Amino acid sequence: MAVKGAGRGTKGYKPVSMSSKEYQAFAKAREPSRSVLTNCLKAFLVGGIICTIGQGLTQFFITAFNMSSRDAGNPTVAVLILLSVILTSIGVYDKIAQWAGAGSAVPVTGFANSMCSAAIEHRAEGLVLGVGANMFKLAGSVVVFGVVAAFIVGIVYWLFGIGAWHDTAG
Amino acid sequence: MILQGKRTWVYDKPPVIIATGTVVGPDEGQGPLAADFDLVHPDLEIGQPTWEKSEKILMEQATDIALQHANLSKDKLNFFVGGDLMNQIISTSFAVRSLEAPYIGVFGACSTSMESLAIASYLVGSGGADYVMAATCSHNCTVEKQFRYPTEYGSQKPPTAQYTVTGAGASIVAKEGDGPVVTAATVGKVMDLGIKDPFNMGAAMAPAAVDTIQGHFQDTGREPGYYDLIVTGDLAGVGHPLASEMLSRNGVPMEQTTFRDCGLMIFDVEKQKVQAGGSGCACSAVVTYGHLLKRIRSGELKRILVVATGALLSPLSYQQGESIPCIAHAVAIEAGNSGPQGGAQA
Numbered sequence: 001m002a003v004k005g006a007g008r009g010t011k012g013y014k015p016v017s018m019s020s021k022e023y024q025a026f027a028k029a030r031e032p033s034r035s036v037l038t039n040c041l042k043a044f045l046v047g048g049i050i051c052t053i054g055q056g057l058t059q060f061f062i063t064a065f066n067m068s069s070r071d072a073g074n075p076t077v078a079v080l081i082l083l084s085v086i087l088t089s090i091g092v093y094d095k096i097a098q099w100a101g102a103g104s105a106v107p108v109t110g111f112a113n114s115m116c117s118a119a120i121e122h123r124a125e126g127l128v129l130g131v132g133a134n135m136f137k138l139a140g141s142v143v144v145f146g147v148v149a150a151f152i153v154g155i156v157y158w159l160f161g162i163g164a165w166h167d168t169a170g
Numbered sequence: 171m172i173l174q175g176k177r178t179w180v181y182d183k184p185p186v187i188i189a190t191g192t193v194v195g196p197d198e199g200q201g202p203l204a205a206d207f208d209l210v211h212p213d214l215e216i217g218q219p220t221w222e223k224s225e226k227i228l229m230e231q232a233t234d235i236a237l238q239h240a241n242l243s244k245d246k247l248n249f250f251v252g253g254d255l256m257n258q259i260i261s262t263s264f265a266v267r268s269l270e271a272p273y274i275g276v277f278g279a280c281s282t283s284m285e286s287l288a289i290a291s292y293l294v295g296s297g298g299a300d301y302v303m304a305a306t307c308s309h310n311c312t313v314e315k316q317f318r319y320p321t322e323y324g325s326q327k328p329p330t331a332q333y334t335v336t337g338a339g340a341s342i343v344a345k346e347g348d349g350p351v352v353t354a355a356t357v358g359k360v361m362d363l364g365i366k367d368p369f370n371m372g373a374a375m376a377p378a379a380v381d382t383i384q385g386h387f388q389d390t391g392r393e394p395g396y397y398d399l400i401v402t403g404d405l406a407g408v409g410h411p412l413a414s415e416m417l418s419r420n421g422v423p424m425e426q427t428t429f430r431d432c433g434l435m436i437f438d439v440e441k442q443k444v445q446a447g448g449s450g451c452a453c454s455a456v457v458t459y460g461h462l463l464k465r466i467r468s469g470e471l472k473r474i475l476v477v478a479t480g481a482l483l484s485p486l487s488y489q490q491g492e493s494i495p496c497i498a499h500a501v502a503i504e505a506g507n508s509g510p511q512g513g514a515q516a
Contacts (some may be wrong), residue, residue: 016381016416016420018363018377023365023377030408030411031373032329032408088322097324097326098326118323121321124220138319138323
């Protein structure tokens with residue numbers, strides 16, 4: 001094999017000489033923009049619809065089963081979770097989410113979707129190492145930080161004596 | 171064969187791509203290039219219990235189809251060069267079990283298509299082999315699972331994100347025969363200009379494409395106008411304009427040629443929900459082996475330069491805050507001696 005010098009007419013192209021900083025600014029300036037307002041409106045609409053469905057379910061359990069509004073909460077959440085799991089399983093929830101953003105991620109249906117999608121995805125690796133170990137892959141951090149936040153808020157309540165009404169209201 | 175300049179192989183007896191095989195999934199089957207692929211699957215599962223097995227099947231089918239088209243039995247293959255995006259390139263290694271060919275596994279992320287073709291051409295062009303197969307594959311769901319979130323997880327993807335192509339492309343490179351020829355190959359360098367967002371691979375990879383394209387012209391003395399078409403692998407809607415602008419700033423006369431991107435060709439970006447466009451190992455592989463080589467065989471194109479781009483990150487590296495190193499490999503493919511237009515000028 002022969003080695004030949006740079007081709008016949010070496011071109012005087014400038015090399016890629018941008019610094020990391022320059023390039024990042026260059027790329028950032030040309031990134032497609034995302035409308036925060038449109039995304040907020042979409043999230044409000046879808047989140048609102050999910051909450052309205054929840055309210056309708058609560059009302060249903062109150063009138064049909066004579067439950068108190070507090071007791072109707074649990075079956076309402078259960079039905080919303082079931083709906084989310086069904087929509088996730090038939091491959092619809094992620095398509096709604098691409099449009100809705102936070103609107104479908106924040107309600108309890110989003111939490112159910114994160115667990116269900118991980119469980120489906122890792123079923124191939126078995127029930128223990130797959131489903132069991134991966135189900136909380138995404139939801140785990142919500143649980144961890146939720147518990148930590150609740151703990152801190154609980155201490156604040158306790159220190160300042162607020163929230164005592166809970167005992168009487170319960 | 172000679173090494174020209176710093177990193178370009180130029181072949182005096184150009185190896186011939188005697189046959190190709192391309193298999194794609196349902197979204198690619200609804201894209202504008204659907205008619206150019208050998209096999210289109212109507213679903214992503216392909217009758218398999220796991221996504222990983224589905225991807226392996228894509229690879230097996232592409233290699234089978236390439237062998238059929240070449241009318242070659244598998245024991246004639248001297249080597250198989252290929253890889254994919256999965257950890258430990260399992261899709262390729264598992265698919266090659268049934269092929270029983272001496273195997274060189276490579277990883278170049280989405281640049282694997284041209285990395286493998288460059289090595290295959292080198293092996294044949296240097297007299298190291300008579301028949302070498304180069305192949306790569308990717309599957310939308312295996313990539314989502316490994317690099318991003320579970321496939322059914324409802325996360326909103328930004329407009330800079332890309333949609334991994336489901337498919338596999340294989341080519342058989344031979345010392346002689348009918349078909350388009352490989353006249354040169356330029357090996358890329360790892361480029362990292364500090365982009366950290368794994369949902370913006372186009373911007374991360376654009377500098378690597380620019381560097382390899384300029385390196386190719388510098389080494390070969392060719393100009394952009396030498397080629398009818400220069401395509402990048404999967405820079406898509408965000409990265410391709412960045413690469414174009416950088417090339418023009420550096421004084422490369424890209425207006426002499428047509429400069430496009432496989433990630434923007436495989437899907438109808440306006441109608442299909444693929445964000446910025448296609449990506450994945452299969453993106454440049456199926457567009458080149460399916461669409462572009464058909465156009466060379468029909469005489470519509472005479473000389474093309476395929477610059478496959480790859481982002482060399484891992485899920486761990488970006489979680490640890492590392493930026494994304496990228497690479498691009500370029501292969502020049504021209505109409506062969508027996509093609510309708512004839513007369514390759516190596």
